[in-house]
Amino acid sequence: MGVVLHKGENCGFTDKTIIPTPKHQKSGGKQTIFFNNPPKIIGRMSVVGEKEGKGPLSDYFDKIVNDAKWGEKTFERAEIDMLMSAIRGSIESAEIKEEDVDMLITGDLLNQLTSSSYAARDLTIPHLGLYSACSTMSESLAVGSSFVNAGYFDTVVCATVSHFATAERQFRYPLEYGCQRPPYAQWTVTGAGSTVLSSKGSGPRITMATFGKVVDFGINDLNNLGAAMAPAAMSTLTALFEETGSEPGDYDLILTGDLGKLGSDIMRDLMIEQGYFLGQNYIDCGNMVYDVTQKCYQGGSGAGCSASVINSFVLDKLEEGEYNRVAYLATGALMSTQSCYQGETIPCISHAVVIER
Amino acid sequence: MGVVLHKGENCGFTDKTIIPTPKHQKSGGKQTIFFNNPPKIIGRMSVVGEKEGKGPLSDYFDKIVNDAKWGEKTFERAEIDMLMSAIRGSIESAEIKEEDVDMLITGDLLNQLTSSSYAARDLTIPHLGLYSACSTMSESLAVGSSFVNAGYFDTVVCATVSHFATAERQFRYPLEYGCQRPPYAQWTVTGAGSTVLSSKGSGPRITMATFGKVVDFGINDLNNLGAAMAPAAMSTLTALFEETGSEPGDYDLILTGDLGKLGSDIMRDLMIEQGYFLGQNYIDCGNMVYDVTQKCYQGGSGAGCSASVINSFVLDKLEEGEYNRVAYLATGALMSTQSCYQGETIPCISHAVVIER
Numbered sequence: 001m002g003v004v005l006h007k008g009e010n011c012g013f014t015d016k017t018i019i020p021t022p023k024h025q026k027s028g029g030k031q032t033i034f035f036n037n038p039p040k041i042i043g044r045m046s047v048v049g050e051k052e053g054k055g056p057l058s059d060y061f062d063k064i065v066n067d068a069k070w071g072e073k074t075f076e077r078a079e080i081d082m083l084m085s086a087i088r089g090s091i092e093s094a095e096i097k098e099e100d101v102d103m104l105i106t107g108d109l110l111n112q113l114t115s116s117s118y119a120a121r122d123l124t125i126p127h128l129g130l131y132s133a134c135s136t137m138s139e140s141l142a143v144g145s146s147f148v149n150a151g152y153f154d155t156v157v158c159a160t161v162s163h164f165a166t167a168e169r170q171f172r173y174p175l176e177y178g179c180q181r182p183p184y185a186q187w188t189v190t191g192a193g194s195t196v197l198s199s200k201g202s203g204p205r206i207t208m209a210t211f212g213k214v215v216d217f218g219i220n221d222l223n224n225l226g227a228a229m230a231p232a233a234m235s236t237l238t239a240l241f242e243e244t245g246s247e248p249g250d251y252d253l254i255l256t257g258d259l260g261k262l263g264s265d266i267m268r269d270l271m272i273e274q275g276y277f278l279g280q281n282y283i284d285c286g287n288m289v290y291d292v293t294q295k296c297y298q299g300g301s302g303a304g305c306s307a308s309v310i311n312s313f314v315l316d317k318l319e320e321g322e323y324n325r326v327a328y329l330a331t332g333a334l335m336s337t338q339s340c341y342q343g344e345t346i347p348c349i350s351h352a353v354v355i356e357r
Numbered sequence: 358m359g360v361v362l363h364k365g366e367n368c369g370f371t372d373k374t375i376i377p378t379p380k381h382q383k384s385g386g387k388q389t390i391f392f393n394n395p396p397k398i399i400g401r402m403s404v405v406g407e408k409e410g411k412g413p414l415s416d417y418f419d420k421i422v423n424d425a426k427w428g429e430k431t432f433e434r435a436e437i438d439m440l441m442s443a444i445r446g447s448i449e450s451a452e453i454k455e456e457d458v459d460m461l462i463t464g465d466l467l468n469q470l471t472s473s474s475y476a477a478r479d480l481t482i483p484h485l486g487l488y489s490a491c492s493t494m495s496e497s498l499a500v501g502s503s504f505v506n507a508g509y510f511d512t513v514v515c516a517t518v519s520h521f522a523t524a525e526r527q528f529r530y531p532l533e534y535g536c537q538r539p540p541y542a543q544w545t546v547t548g549a550g551s552t553v554l555s556s557k558g559s560g561p562r563i564t565m566a567t568f569g570k571v572v573d574f575g576i577n578d579l580n581n582l583g584a585a586m587a588p589a590a591m592s593t594l595t596a597l598f599e600e601t602g603s604e605p606g607d608y609d610l611i612l613t614g615d616l617g618k619l620g621s622d623i624m625r626d627l628m629i630e631q632g633y634f635l636g637q638n639y640i641d642c643g644n645m646v647y648d649v650t651q652k653c654y655q656g657g658s659g660a661g662c663s664a665s666v667i668n669s670f671v672l673d674k675l676e677e678g679e680y681n682r683v684a685y686l687a688t689g690a691l692m693s694t695q696s697c698y699q700g701e702t703i704p705c706i707s708h709a710v711v712i713e714r
Contacts, residue, residue, distance in 0.1 A: 030459045031483045033509045074699050102387045103568060110693060111468040113488050117571060117691035121704040126388045126568040128496070129488040129691070129706075131470050139485070143500070150507035152390045211460060211483040214474060334474035334486070336467060342431050347478040349486075 031210045031236070032243040038205035039148035039156075039197040041355070043094025045086045046312040048304075049164070049190030055290045060312035061191075062089060068165060068190065075165040076114060082192045082304075083108065083119045083161035090157060090194035090311075094201075101125045101196070102153035105144050107136035108161050109188075109303050110170065111337065115161050125157070132349050134229075134258050135212070135332030136160040137193060137307040139351040142209035144197045151199070159194035162302030170337055172222055185223040186260040187296035189289055193307030195315075204318040208244065210352040212236040214334065220345045222335065226263020226286070226298055229331040232348035233259060234270040236329055240352050241276060248278050252323040255314060257306035257330030257350070258286040260298030285309040306330045315355075324357045388567045388593070389600040395562035396505035396513075396554040398712070400451025402443045403669040406521070406547030409657075412647045417669035418548075419446060425522060425547065432522040433467065437475045439549045439661075440465065440518035444476060447514060447551035447668075451558075458482045458553070459510035462501050464493035465518050466545075466660050467527065468694065472518050482514070489706050491586075491615050492569070492689030493517040494550060494664040496708040499566035501554045508556070516551035519659030527694055529579055542580040543617040544653035546646055550664030552672075561675040565601065567709040569593040571691065577702045579692065583620020583643070583655055586688040589705035590616060591627040593686055597709050598633060605635050609680040612671060614663035614687030614707070615643040617655030642666040663687045672712075681714045 046061045053064030063085065070078040083106065091098055104123060106116035107130040120127040132139045140158035147153050165175055167188040173179040197206065215235050219228035233256050241247060248254060248271075259267055264284035271278050285306040286299035310328055317323045329352040335344065403418045410421030420442065427435040440463065448455055461480060463473035464487040477484040489496045497515035504510050522532055524545040530536040554563065572592050576585035590613045598604060605611060605628075616624055621641035628635050642663040643656035667685055674680045686709040692701065 030510060076696070076699060107488070109469075111695070112466075112490065112691060112693040114693040114696055117693075117704050117706075118696070118701065120571040120706075121573045124570060127571050127706060128500070128568060131464070131486040131488045133469065143485070146507065146509060147503065150503065150509075152503060152507075153387060211485060213481060214477040214484050216478045334469060336469040336471040336474075338468070339433070339471055339475070342433060344475065347474050349474075349477075349484060 031239040032208055033146060034208050035145055035149040035206060037149050037199065038207045039145045039199060040201050040203040040205050041195055041315060042198045042201040042203050043090045043196035044311040044315055045089030045093055045194050046308040047082050047086045047192045048308050051294060052189055052191055052289055055294060057289060057309065057313050060316055061308065062312065075163055079115045079161055079163040079166050080118045083115045083159060086192035086194035087119060087157055087159050090196050094196040096155065098123060101155050101157050103128060103147060103156045105130060105140040105156060106159045107131045107140060109133060109167050132351060133332030133334055134301060134303045134305065135330040135349050135351050136303045137310065138328055138330035138353050141195060141206060141353045142211060142351050145206040145209055145353065148197050148199050154199045156197045157194060158197065160303040160307045161192035162188055162304035164188045164190045167302055181297065182223050183297055184262050186226060186286055186298045186301035187290065188302035189300040189305035189308065191304035191308035193304065193311035195311055204315060204355050204357055206353050207356050208354045210236055210240040212349045212351045214347045214349050216345050216347040218345050220340055222340055225301060225333045226260040227266055228333050228346040229348040230259055230263045230266040230270055232350040233267050233329050233331045234274060236350040236352050238274045240327060248276055251281060251325050251327045253326040254278060254282045255326060255328045256284045258301040259284045259331055260286040260301060262298045318355060318357050321357060326355045328353050328355060388596045389565055390503060391565045392502055392506040392563060394506050394556065395564045396502045396556060397558050397560040397562050398552055398672060399555045399558040399560045400447045400553035401668040401672055402446030402450055402551050403665040404439050404443045404549045405665050408651060409546055409548055409646055412651060414646060414666065414670050417673055418665060419669065432520055433471060436472045436518055436520040436523050440472045440476045440516060443549035443551035444514055444516050447553050451553040453512065455480060458512050458514050460485060460504060460513045462487060462497040462513060463516045464488045464497060466490060466524050489708060490689030490691055491658060491660045491662065492687040492706050492708050493660045494667065495685055495687035495710050498552060498563060498710045499568060499708050502563040502566055502710065505554050505556050511556045513554045514551060515554065517660040517664045518549035519545055519661035521545045521547045524659055538654065539580050540654055541619050543583060543643055543655045543658035544647065545659035546657040546662035546665065548661035548665035550661065550668035552668055561672060561712050561714055563710050564713045565711045567593055567597040569706045569708045571704045571706050573702050573704040575702050577697055579697055582658060582690045583617040584623055585690050585703040586705045587616055587620045587623040587627055589707040590624050590686050590688045591631060593707040593709050595631045597684060605633055608638060608682050608684045610683040611635060611639045612683060612685045613641045615658040616641045616688055617643040617658060619655045675712060675714050678714060683712045685710050685712060
């Protein structure tokens with residue numbers, strides 16, 4: 001894969017890069033914001049579908065719904081319901097009311113943010129719609145934290161969702177077509193996650209955010225998104241390390257969004273080239289969400305993948321004290337439903353937030 | 358139209374509402390942010406297509422391109438080029454370089470923000486993707502101003518684009534189909550606008566922003582977007598007035614995004630119901646961009662409509678001193694390409710910024 005992935009000249013691994021030499025110099029870049037008044041995560045909710053509910057994280061999810069249509073006529077309507085359930089559940093878990101929320105920041109994978117817009121319609125909260133595909137959860141946390149830290153708003157809800165059936169038919173083929181999936185494909189997670197940020201209360205704090213750049217290393221296969229997104233995650237994680245003077249060992253967990261098995265292997269290789277060795281403390285949400293027996297090949301993907309994992313397992317462990325500092329980088333593939341058919345490759349992005357106990 | 362538009366009971370006009378009584382009480386709402394360090398608009402660029410270039414604002418636009426495909430193979434690729442031209446032109450007009458820009462905030466109407474993502478790919482600037490349909494220009498200015506005011510970044514570029522040919526085929530019918538347009542339809546503007554915000558330098562300042570709520574009054578006709586969006590503009594403008602204690606006469610210009618002729622007439626009526634009379638100082642960008650002889654029925658629409666008007670005519674007049682304070686509310690219809698076919702109505706939003714000399 002390495003050769004396919006690299007545009008530049010220096011693609012080869014050398015003996016030197018196998019024993020990594022972390023770089024600590026500041027790049028002078030400005031991708032990272034440090035929060036002086038770090039917002040606290042005072043509430044959260046994860047909701048997933050049947051398949052995810054049978055996976056390794058089953059015990060951590062707040063709500064598992066076995067009916068893929070949630071009793072609705074369409075999968076799209078079910079996706080809206082799932083997002084709404086996560087948003088309302090997170091507000092409830094924060095022990096506040098809808099009218100206490102100053103801003104709702106959401107996005108999803110559907111054309112024109114269908115799920116977000118229709119969920120926001122039934123809430124009386126000012127709404128900010130974001131799109132960075134599967135990177136939307138960390139993008140919304142980064143923007144939400146920026147607003148709370150600046151004192152603009154006290155309480156902000158950040159949420160996102162994805163649904164296997166809506167994503168497949170929008171980006172690839174209708175399910176009825178029964179298209180065979182290549183072995184490097186991932187499975188879009190049916191799931192939603194919602195996080196309540198507040199200037200008050202207690203809980204894990206978001207201490208910094210790194211905004212990503214759009215990176216395109218030339219992948220044009222809509223089934224190979226892990227490979228497409230890994231360079232974006234590398235770009236943002238390198239910026240985070242350089243701008244904060246930190247290194248992999250400074251984090252109890254470094255968590256990418258949905259690179260899957262292949263994508264996270266590529267991510268490790270790319271980071272070695274940058275001089276950083278990612279060890280046991282690096283995992284990918286797409287790798288965590290399904291069991292190998294569930295035949296999801298490289299694992300999970302979708303905006304709801306890392307949104308449901310961060311709002312269950314990861315924040316559980318942060319609250320319990322098992323983790324003290326987590327770098328969370330959701331990763332998004334920004335192609336459109338038609339751009340690849342028009343001969344384009346896949347631009348990708350990754351936004352990062354650091355969550356501390 | 359009034360009866361169709363209203364969900365609630367108190368829809369009828371009475372003699373009392375014809376002589377309006379402005380309300381000044383604070384609503385206790387939190388939709389508005391006041392900027393203590395208002396960002397300055399130090400650069401900008403407007404780019405439009407042939408039809409817009411023949412309209413009443415012809416002399417104000419920075420660049421008029423007569424080839425709808427910009428020499429490209431697809432209209433989508435042309436739209437990307439147009440956005441890129443506006444972004445690069447605005448950076449140039451600010452007399453800075455690409456590497457001086459800390460953040461790029463863009464969005465557009467195409468599925469998965471195609472134009473934004475592919476334009477951002479060719480720039481080395483951290484990117485924030487937003488979506489609120491035709492309200493994206495004011496949403497990006499509101500978010501960008503929030504970031505600059507808080508001191509997170511010094512220089513932020515906000516931009517958006519739309520293209521008649523790509524929007525028609527995505528949201529309505531392919532042009533080749535030759536579908537007849539109803540008299541209440543609007544014409545998607547082929548145009549882009551880009552604004553450079555900075556903590557330094559001089560220029561008109563963005564002094565406050567009001568984030569909108571998603572409003573749906575039950576319209577489900579994809580050709581009647583002005584009527585669908587007017588209630589969202591009413592909601593946000595009322596919040597702006599109430600939370601700032603201002604009234605229509607306090608602004609030299611109140612400018613909605615793309616309600617068009619019918620939509621802005623409805624807007625006036627709705628504001629009267631709220632107790633505010635919008636006089637000669639209220640106009641709509643969709644009403645300004647085409648001449649009646651150009652057969653665009655209710656006028657222009659699209660994210661590029663108000664983006665190109667604000668970044669040409671309006672900022673010209675602000676810089677020349679003809680206007681001192683402008684309230685700019687772009688308006689967005691948030692339906693997806695398939696939600697209305699699934700029986701949904703059209704949720705809408707409007708975000709506002711106040712620009713002062």
